[in-house]
Amino acid sequence: MKMLKQSLIGLSLLLPLACIAKSYPEQPIRLIVPYAAGGGTDIAARMVAQELSPRLEQTIIVENKAGAATQIGTTQVVRAKPDGYTLLMGTANLATNTAFYDNLPYSVSRDLTAVIQITDVPVYIFVSTDSPIKDFASLIVAAKKGESLTYATAGVGSIPHLAGEIFSREAKLNISHVPYKGSSEAVIALISGQVAFSVDNLPPAYGQVKAGRIKPLAIAAKKRSLTFPDIPTLEELGYPVEASSWWGVMAPAGTPEKIITKLNTEIGAVIAEPKVRNYFIEQGMNPVGGSPQQFTQHIAAETNKWQKTVKDADIKIGN
Numbered sequence: 001m002k003m004l005k006q007s008l009i010g011l012s013l014l015l016p017l018a019c020i021a022k023s024y025p026e027q028p029i030r031l032i033v034p035y036a037a038g039g040g041t042d043i044a045a046r047m048v049a050q051e052l053s054p055r056l057e058q059t060i061i062v063e064n065k066a067g068a069a070t071q072i073g074t075t076q077v078v079r080a081k082p083d084g085y086t087l088l089m090g091t092a093n094l095a096t097n098t099a100f101y102d103n104l105p106y107s108v109s110r111d112l113t114a115v116i117q118i119t120d121v122p123v124y125i126f127v128s129t130d131s132p133i134k135d136f137a138s139l140i141v142a143a144k145k146g147e148s149l150t151y152a153t154a155g156v157g158s159i160p161h162l163a164g165e166i167f168s169r170e171a172k173l174n175i176s177h178v179p180y181k182g183s184s185e186a187v188i189a190l191i192s193g194q195v196a197f198s199v200d201n202l203p204p205a206y207g208q209v210k211a212g213r214i215k216p217l218a219i220a221a222k223k224r225s226l227t228f229p230d231i232p233t234l235e236e237l238g239y240p241v242e243a244s245s246w247w248g249v250m251a252p253a254g255t256p257e258k259i260i261t262k263l264n265t266e267i268g269a270v271i272a273e274p275k276v277r278n279y280f281i282e283q284g285m286n287p288v289g290g291s292p293q294q295f296t297q298h299i300a301a302e303t304n305k306w307q308k309t310v311k312d313a314d315i316k317i318g319n
Contacts, residue, residue: 115264127215206284
């Protein structure tokens with residue numbers, strides 16, 4: 001009798017989520033971006049939300065919850081009800097934060113469920129067109145003499161930050177990291193001359209590159225970008241540094257599988273749309289897609305990679 005009662009209680013707890021999964025979605029969905037507005041993560045999230053909304057016949061509300069190396073926004077999603085109405089635009093910080101923080105307020109493997117990877121986004125080195133640094137060679141010269149050069153990124157522990165640190169060690173440069181709250185602030189700092197150069201993804205800098213205010217000097221990728229094929233890779237220039245940010249949708253652990261499957265299918269269809277693919281490629285984002293399992297494996301592989309990189313390079317959170 002006691003076992004029957006416990007089974008009935010367990011079934012009663014599952015029924016609400018089962019009903020939600022069957023009729024999902026019946027209300028607007030919040031997509032939490034753990035960075036400030038205007039950055040690459042935000043740009044990708046808003047494009048996906050715009051195209052996903054008519055497919056789900058619901059409003060997708062993008063909310064920016066920046067701070068603490070994406071921990072604020074991520075924690076909000078982790079604590080949300082696992083009903084598919086609060087989602088996270090997960091970033092590479094899901095992999096890199098474990099290398100820097102011993103006491104994160106969440107566990108990615110325990111508290112989040114992968115939905116789909118959206119993009120893979122290579123890192124660039126940028127300078128202002130008003131800078132005395134006109135090309136990659138002059139950047140190397142300037143960074144090896146005189147006072148330390150400063151470089152901006154979207155935040156401590158981000159992939160651009162790690163790329164900058166690895167580049168510094170490979171090239172034996174005299175440079176100092178200046179973290180900002182997001183890419184849009186880092187771009188402003190570069191244009192205004194507050195820093196000598198920046199290390200970032202292309203999307204938040206794209207408009208200023210097109211306007212001729214900043215320019216890319218190199219890309220930290222295996223091959224040249226389709227967007228700017230004339231820009232050499234760091235490996236071509238003698239520095240084997242490869243670093244890509246990535247963004248994808250995550251849900252709180254416990255979200256019904258039917259909801260995860262529906263979101264994966266519909267977001268995958270959005271990514272496959274020629275309009276979206278062309279937009280992403282133009283912005284320097286490589287569309288990905290795939291299954292939740294593939295995204296889960298990607299996060300695990302990236303976590304192992306960056307934990308080893310941070311340990312081997314002895315990169316500290318204060319850098």
